[in-house]
Amino acid sequence: MVAQLVLVRHGESTANRDNQFTGWTDVPLTAKGRAQAKKVGQLLADKAMTFDDVHTSYLQRAISTANIILYESHQSWVPIHKTWRLNERHYGALRGLNKDAARQKYGVSAVQLWRRSYTAVPPLLDRVTPDRRYPNQIEPLGESLAMASDRLLPYWHSTIEPALRAGRHQLVVAHGSSLRALIKYLENISDEAIDGLEVGNGEPICYTFNEKFEISPRQYLQADVK
Numbered sequence: 001m002v003a004q005l006v007l008v009r010h011g012e013s014t015a016n017r018d019n020q021f022t023g024w025t026d027v028p029l030t031a032k033g034r035a036q037a038k039k040v041g042q043l044l045a046d047k048a049m050t051f052d053d054v055h056t057s058y059l060q061r062a063i064s065t066a067n068i069i070l071y072e073s074h075q076s077w078v079p080i081h082k083t084w085r086l087n088e089r090h091y092g093a094l095r096g097l098n099k100d101a102a103r104q105k106y107g108v109s110a111v112q113l114w115r116r117s118y119t120a121v122p123p124l125l126d127r128v129t130p131d132r133r134y135p136n137q138i139e140p141l142g143e144s145l146a147m148a149s150d151r152l153l154p155y156w157h158s159t160i161e162p163a164l165r166a167g168r169h170q171l172v173v174a175h176g177s178s179l180r181a182l183i184k185y186l187e188n189i190s191d192e193a194i195d196g197l198e199v200g201n202g203e204p205i206c207y208t209f210n211e212k213f214e215i216s217p218r219q220y221l222q223a224d225v226k
């Protein structure tokens with residue numbers, strides 16, 4: 001074994017709880033979300049899984065989840081690298097909208113397409129408020145999953161992949177769709193098949209890379225039966 005990669009979607013956020021489109025809206029975790037993160041940390045501790053680096057987005061639900069996981073697995077000292085490139089796919093004008101209300105307004109199939117198609121672009125925002133977190137203070141007006149993948153993969157190639165190749169274990173704490181984009185790339189999933197993949201809150205996925213940098217099948221980490 002050369003190195004392990006663990007992917008975790010943040011715990012439940014207030015927008016997840018309220019069934020709202022989120023994207024780049026910076027909402028906190030709920031109590032349930034914090035408990036999910038704690039469970040992930042304890043699971044990693046039970047399995048004695050350690051990391052050399054953690055990567056997360058610029059959004060607090062992912063950052064808080066990463067901090068809780070590290071604390072619970074007794075490795076709070078491990079460096080956390082934050083990047084906007086791991087942010088959730090930007091949901092454009094849909095953000096903040098209740099998903100059932102959106103289905104009533106736009107129809108079930110349009111909403112399903114915006115949520116899960118690889119190339120569909122959601123209705124765009126007219127403009128965004130400058131936010132100093134982002135390059136030139138500008139966030140996108142909206143993104144398809146393909147657009148999210150295009151801005152995420154440079155970070156994979158520049159930072160995560162070289163670390164794995166150097167034998168360093170990597171933990172990525174990100175979002176439902178930013179992780180779907182990464183998994184699509186790692187497993188070479190087709191544009192069509194990616195719409196069937198769901199990543200649950202606080203359900204860690206593990207890959208192992210061997211000496212030839214060949215990737216193992218996706219493995220869902222679960223508690224050992226004692």
Ligand SMILES: O=C(O)[C@@H](CO)OP(=O)(O)O
Pocket residue numbers: 016020021022023088089091115176177
């Ligand atoms: O709202 C969002 O940003 C995402 C993730 O919570 O939702 P969906 O699963 O509908 O793409």
